Amino acid sequence: MRYSNYFFVPVLFLFLLGLANLSSCKKDKINPNAPQVDFNRLPYETLSEYNFFAGDMKDLSPNEEVVPYDLNSPLFSDYADKSRFVWMPNGQTASYTGEGLVDFPIGTIIIKTFYFNNDLRDPSLGRNIIETRLLIRQDTAWQQATYIWNAAQDEADFNVSGRQITVNWTHFDGAARSTNYYIPNKNDCKGCHNVDSKLLPIGPKARNLNKDFAYADGPMNQLEKWQAVGYLQNVPTLSQVAKLPNWKDPATGDLNARARAYLEINCAHCHNLDAPADNSGLLLDYNVTDMTDIGVCKSPTASGAGSGSLSYVIVPGQPDESIMVYRMESTEIDVAMPELARSVRHDEGVDLIREWISTSLTGSCK
Amino acid sequence: MNFKPLKASFLLLLGLVISISGCKKDKEVEPEPTNEVFQFTPSTATQEDVQAALIEMVNGDTLEFAAGTYDFIGTLSIADKDSIVVRGAGMSSTILDFTNQTQGAQGFYVLNSNWFLMQDFTIKDAVGDGVKIKDSQGVSVLNIGVEYSGTPSQDNGAYGIYPVTCKHLYINGCYVRGASDAGIYVGQSEDIIVSQNTVTENVAGMEIENCFRADVFENNATRNTGGIMAFDLENLPVIPNGHTCRIYNNTIVNNSHPSFAPPGNTVGAIPVGTGIMVLSYDRVEIFGNTITNNDVMGIGVISMTTLRAIEGDFSPYPADYDPYNYSVYIHDNDITHSGTFPPAADRNDSSNLLVGTFTQNSIFPDIIYDGYAAPIYGENNDLTEGLCISNNGGAIFANVNADAPGPDPNVPFPNFDPEVAPHVCTQDALSAVTVNAPGL
Numbered sequence: 001m002r003y004s005n006y007f008f009v010p011v012l013f014l015f016l017l018g019l020a021n022l023s024s025c026k027k028d029k030i031n032p033n034a035p036q037v038d039f040n041r042l043p044y045e046t047l048s049e050y051n052f053f054a055g056d057m058k059d060l061s062p063n064e065e066v067v068p069y070d071l072n073s074p075l076f077s078d079y080a081d082k083s084r085f086v087w088m089p090n091g092q093t094a095s096y097t098g099e100g101l102v103d104f105p106i107g108t109i110i111i112k113t114f115y116f117n118n119d120l121r122d123p124s125l126g127r128n129i130i131e132t133r134l135l136i137r138q139d140t141a142w143q144q145a146t147y148i149w150n151a152a153q154d155e156a157d158f159n160v161s162g163r164q165i166t167v168n169w170t171h172f173d174g175a176a177r178s179t180n181y182y183i184p185n186k187n188d189c190k191g192c193h194n195v196d197s198k199l200l201p202i203g204p205k206a207r208n209l210n211k212d213f214a215y216a217d218g219p220m221n222q223l224e225k226w227q228a229v230g231y232l233q234n235v236p237t238l239s240q241v242a243k244l245p246n247w248k249d250p251a252t253g254d255l256n257a258r259a260r261a262y263l264e265i266n267c268a269h270c271h272n273l274d275a276p277a278d279n280s281g282l283l284l285d286y287n288v289t290d291m292t293d294i295g296v297c298k299s300p301t302a303s304g305a306g307s308g309s310l311s312y313v314i315v316p317g318q319p320d321e322s323i324m325v326y327r328m329e330s331t332e333i334d335v336a337m338p339e340l341a342r343s344v345r346h347d348e349g350v351d352l353i354r355e356w357i358s359t360s361l362t363g364s365c366k
Numbered sequence: 367m368n369f370k371p372l373k374a375s376f377l378l379l380l381g382l383v384i385s386i387s388g389c390k391k392d393k394e395v396e397p398e399p400t401n402e403v404f405q406f407t408p409s410t411a412t413q414e415d416v417q418a419a420l421i422e423m424v425n426g427d428t429l430e431f432a433a434g435t436y437d438f439i440g441t442l443s444i445a446d447k448d449s450i451v452v453r454g455a456g457m458s459s460t461i462l463d464f465t466n467q468t469q470g471a472q473g474f475y476v477l478n479s480n481w482f483l484m485q486d487f488t489i490k491d492a493v494g495d496g497v498k499i500k501d502s503q504g505v506s507v508l509n510i511g512v513e514y515s516g517t518p519s520q521d522n523g524a525y526g527i528y529p530v531t532c533k534h535l536y537i538n539g540c541y542v543r544g545a546s547d548a549g550i551y552v553g554q555s556e557d558i559i560v561s562q563n564t565v566t567e568n569v570a571g572m573e574i575e576n577c578f579r580a581d582v583f584e585n586n587a588t589r590n591t592g593g594i595m596a597f598d599l600e601n602l603p604v605i606p607n608g609h610t611c612r613i614y615n616n617t618i619v620n621n622s623h624p625s626f627a628p629p630g631n632t633v634g635a636i637p638v639g640t641g642i643m644v645l646s647y648d649r650v651e652i653f654g655n656t657i658t659n660n661d662v663m664g665i666g667v668i669s670m671t672t673l674r675a676i677e678g679d680f681s682p683y684p685a686d687y688d689p690y691n692y693s694v695y696i697h698d699n700d701i702t703h704s705g706t707f708p709p710a711a712d713r714n715d716s717s718n719l720l721v722g723t724f725t726q727n728s729i730f731p732d733i734i735y736d737g738y739a740a741p742i743y744g745e746n747n748d749l750t751e752g753l754c755i756s757n758n759g760g761a762i763f764a765n766v767n768a769d770a771p772g773p774d775p776n777v778p779f780p781n782f783d784p785e786v787a788p789h790v791c792t793q794d795a796l797s798a799v800t801v802n803a804p805g806l
């Protein structure tokens with residue numbers, strides 16, 4: 001038969017490949033107390049299907065293999081609190097590759113849940129869970145999936161197009177506060193989680209993970225814990241790992257270091273040469289050293305009304321003359337920075353940057 | 367020919383592949399083009415549904431807005447898709463109204479989407495930029511209107527149509543009114559055609575900024591503060607120095623609108639009453655334009671050094687920035703009725719500076735040069751390397767020699783020089799730009 005030569009050879013090859021695959025993909029014994037993830041069916045319609053959480057879902061208590069973590073300096077999101085977990089498939093391990101983003105293996109899922117405590121002064125007074133965002137390393141590329149929690153707080157449903165919802169809380173000063181919290185749509189995610197047009201996690205850089213965490217079995221450095229449970233390899237001696245300051249804690253760095261840590265986690269995901277605000281020339285990575293690049297005496301680019309009638313991003317010693325402060329203080333949607341996911345002013349962050357510009361930076365712009 | 371054995375075996379093979387795919391972590395398969403059309407009418411188009419369609423579309427799909435007015439409360443965005451079309455029923459019949467916008471800083475945002483075509487609708491009253499297009503290649507914006515209604519205001523969005531860090535752009539037949547920076551702004555991009563658009567009552571009608579290879583032709587720029595700009599600004603990391611821009615066969619009239627630029631922005635330095643302004647650009651050819659009733663200068667060729675001096679800024683330039691104009695060639699234009707001067711109340715600082723200088727010298731030029739010539743031109747004593755002028759009818763020239771200021775602040779340009787001879791020359795024409803984008 002005249003097709004045989006070029007047809008059956010590939011069939012045979014693919015058949016053998018199929019057999020090889022069949023033998024290698026025997027399912028592990030199903031553990032009802034650990035996540036169940038079939039990567040061909042993602043994203044699931046509901047959050048519960050992943051089985052990340054034990055008991056009542058709203059308690060956000062992790063199942064086996066699901067490891068909690070937090071960050072030295074987190075992104076501000078309208079006074080929402082966040083719980084963070086990471087999970088990797090059986091046998092997979094991330095690699096430490098320096099102080100930047102951990103190199104996560106295929107199959108990694110980062111689980112971040114946003115909630116508002118009813119009273120910021122006392123978390124025991126209950127909370128309203130809004131959304132859970134997953135970052136899934138499905139192949140070499142990361143995918144995202146957002147789940148919006150229901151009123152009963154016992155399930156969260158997959159959503160792509162985003163939603164605006166009203167949230168209420170009692171603030172640190174006892175005042176009743178409310179805002180229209182925005183759950184970003186799938187494209188919005190790319191506005192921040194974007195390096196060279198590829199989706200990437202922002203938070204879990206080694207320098208930002210390098211801190212102790214209060215685990216159920218006692219406190220431990222997160223990098224060491226991840227290594228101990230098999231989620232991370234090649235971690236050097238901790239004293240050799242850079243540590244991002246906690247912008248709130250003067251014990252972790254001087255004013256300049258803490259301000260730069262705040263700008264890194266809140267701004268540098270866009271204000272970075274490989275990211276969506278590259279055209280602005282304002283570059284806010286923690287390690288940038290050029291003063292013009294970080295905004296000192298830098299004229300605004302393409303900011304329109306965002307300049308607030310001011311001439312420079314930062315004027316040393318003069319926070320009120322600095323566009324950076326003006327845009328951090330604004331809640332006008334064409335002025336406010338960050339552009340997304342901030343509808344209220346972060347007073348404590350503004351105070352930090354004002355103090356930094358007032359006292360750490362010197363010189364004149366002309 | 368009998369294909370049956372092939373077909374049957376193929377099904378078997380397919381079955382095998384499907385049976386094994388259930389338990390392996392497959393690479394996500396690139397969706398096949400479906401050429402599906404998502405259709406919306408004003409009554410069916412909620413923000414969430416239209417945004418969901420823009421997310422669920424796959425390469426090759428089209429989204430259509432039927433005629434009518436649509437109310438949106440947030441930015442509509444598209445990302446990471448190729449060969450997508452978004453179209454309306456006509457610039458004046460399909461209106462996307464963002465008056466009630468509470469989310470997002472643009473009307474429409476296109477990110478990392480190649481071979482993208484947007485046509486035949488108007489974006490009205492976006493809170494910020496009308497259309498922003500970032501990191502995309504092969505993009506056409508055709509017959510799109512962007513309108514900020516009411517009296518032009520500094521609270522309007524900065525840019526009507528705003529592609530930045532893109533390649534292969536085609537912007538044709540569009541209309542922009544009321545932008546507080548530039549109606550059509552192309553930044554840090556390569557291979558660009560901006561043609562047959564109308565821009566009116568913006569601060570800058572259109573602006574090519576830090577780009578490589580742009581052709582700007584057959585546009586109508588009227589009643590802006592300044593008509594058409596080719597600007598090179600400092601501290602722009604993607605393209606630190608732009609070059610190669612042809613501005614030809616445009617109609618640039620009555621650009622003397624009071625500036626409503628938010629202070630602090632470079633566009634605020636455009637003198638009220640400007641036809642064309644070239645700022646620190648290299649290889650610019652300006653020809654065949656009708657430039658009339660731009661009340662202060664028909665064409666200005668200015669260095670960033672002059673703008674900085676007006677602001678009192680004498681700090682050093684970044685190492686990667688060249689502030690000199692190089693090879694600006696102005697020929698065969700019809701330039702008339704410059705120097706009639708806007709009312710004093712309508713002028714800004716730069717406009718006043720020129721009005722004062724021209725009045726002191728009793729010369730009212732059409733083509734103005736600030737005289738900043740790179741040291742290298744002086745070596746050859748050939749000032750035409752910076753600016754070359756020929757055959758512009760009766761157009762009057764003046765070099766204000768801003769590089770040689772005097773001690774008297776009331777006479778800022780004492781070395782005002784109307785002699786055009788050092789700049790009269792001809793040059794080879796620049797080549798036409800080749801753009802690969804939908805509709806070309």
